[in-house]
Amino acid sequence: MEARTTLNELGLPYGRKSQTIAPPKVGFSRRDHLRGLIDADGSVGFTSKGFPFISLTTASGAIVSYLSDYGRNTTGVARKPKRNTRDDVYNVLYMR
DSSP states (O other), X not given: OHHHHHHHHTTOOSSOOTTTOOOOSSOOOHHHHHHHHHHHHEEEEEOTTSOEEEEEXXXXXXXXXXXXXXXXXXXXXXXXXXXXXXXXXXXXXXXX
């Protein structure tokens, strides 16, 4: 219970999190946090033509904004993903 309470105090909500999860409210490593999100809910690989890609699927608008800001600051490429109509989730993709 102590670990659960600590995680909640750091910004991880109780219950279903898919739409409400957001970056931590305390100091943290942005790079490591995104690596964990992509490891859990994304993909890293190569296309059939050999181009590298990174993708993330999430229902959280806060996570999409966070990834898009990080991607723009790191690569100079701006993304403004929209929810897809079938699943109502975001699919963010960076290639090359």
